[in-house]
Amino acid sequence: MRAELFQNKTGVHLPSPQYMHRGHLYLKVTKDYMQTAVDAFAILLKGNINDVLRLPAAYVLKSARTIAMMRIAKEKLVATWTVVKGNRHPIEITPRILEQYRPLFKYLNGNEIAKLNLTDERILTYIGTHADLDRHQVGIVASRYIKLNPRWMEPRYLNLMNNILCGVPMNFMRKQAENTYLQLTHEMFYHIKACDPLQRRFYYAMMTRTQALGKPYSWSARDVSRLGLLLTEIDGPDLAMVKPEAMSGITAQVMLEIPPQTLKHVTEMQLRFIGQKPLNILAKKLSDYQDELRIYNKGYCLMTLIFQNVWVYFPC
Template identity: 20%
Template sequence: MNNVLCIFIINGHYLKECLCAMHPSPTESIEELSLQYEDDRNAMIAVADKDNFITYDEFYDELDNRLGIEQSMNMIFFGPPSSFLRLDADSILHILTQTKKYMIPIGRALLAWDIVTDGKTAAFLQGREYLAFGSLLDVVPEEDLYYVNFGDPSVLNHFSSHFIKLQPRKYGILASAYRRYYGDSWYHNSSFINELGYLLCGFPPSDLAKISPTIFKEISFETLSKTGKCNIKQAKALYSIAIHRDAYGEPYKWSSHEIGRLSALFTCIPKIDISSIQLEAVTAISPEVLTAMNKEKLEYFTKQQILRMNPKTRRIYILRMQLKNTYNMNDVARQSGNSRTINQNIVLPFPLIIVTLTYFDF
């Protein structure tokens, strides 16, 4: 027991001084002592600076607390830009590869492009970066696409073998970037043309017309099959080369081999030349080609040619002819008054096919 000096003061008046006894504090238990020891020991352990870690809580601290971590993709693409900027380029490429492109806002796509390029031009990118962006390249500035490095085999292989839904002007920019590396003499070498693939549809018809018939005949089937993505002017320019006597000649001379190689270019055949195609060659017309052909040209196939088509192609032909002759709802007269039901039989241009159409006229 320890004695201490005590001073008594009441209402501001001094009374007296005396010695007071102070009882010691009760003895701490072993459990409390062990906890204090653990706290002291943990405090001595070196801990790295907190700024070196990026936790999920810190990543989403600026977002709505009602959103769950399972909605992280929405947080990344619709959250604040400061959170998106914390991602590195490899993480962004992985996210873009696993995400549907149409769900990504344009602002985030441009921000991702700036992060991946790191303030440099597109000349430093490889095929994997373009594969991750895909159709998002349609929102990338044209001046950036002009510096695409087609000297890199991975870049050239990506754009030639993958069809990307881009505006025709963007494909023209890519064709200009290709011309920067290989010059204007690409149409003199069939090897260069075969390497173009889908990029062939990026060149204007005036450039495609420079391909000689001899070189055109050396173009591979894989490259010609990709010309279906070209516009009508580009396809007609290539078709005019194909019918040259030094290439494949007039359509009436074609066999199934020529029609199979020309593939999508067959849609450019004039109406008057359709009936002159040999019956043996008709078997090579694919359903995709007949689907893309102008429906006005379908009437010029003869009955013998239709019967010689392969079953799938003939079915497409019949369906398209049916759709061409079906009832046009624009002809329905709309009159005021009570509604009445009209039944009309439509006889399609094929035997034993009758469709009854019921519509309401108001």
């Protein structure tokens, strides 16, 4: 389809359904970028898997972010990887292509991700810093990487794995020397989004051993910052023990994840050292928490008498 010109203004339109035959749709990329985008949208929306597989790989990579925002069948989103991969084996995919494909990467299954060239440090870091992978995906990748690299337990390789650590069995990590945790990078625990609470508590326990960072009252701002998302597992009384000046190490990203039940233990002196953005988040979370408590503590429930259609208040 071509864009129409009316009063010197270009207009675009979706192809008419009567001219769209599922299974026989092709995208023609022209210099009319807007109409090309609309045509691609129509194919993704109305076409079937075979139509998606015929999309140009270069166009899919350029439009990956837009495609990821579309509410279409997951099978079609997964099919875009087949388009991008083409006739190549996954191990031949370059980091540059993966970076372009980042918005859609989360739809790949773990087995397909594990087929990438994990010996390339750039690809390993790409997977480990991807924010949208779940524990199952990183678990398969971790299993594959452990087989590929017998030296994976060295700090150098752990620092490349990042979120992939969430897929490593905790029994393996218990064998690590305690000083290993001090050699992990500053950003490591900001990427462990696939870890469940049990894993976070485990890593928190490892990082707060005497041979590592020690107890909360001995932390510096650098130590607090280094803990990253592990701070979500700190107890309220322990948080109150942190030195006020060390609270400047809490970032907005971490503050969003800390439960309000823990944040209510923050002292007035500590508040003075928290950054403005984390402080705003803290205030909002505590305000919402107080509102919830106020509603819960009213002690009355609202009940509808179905047959009489009367609203009655009664003590909970």
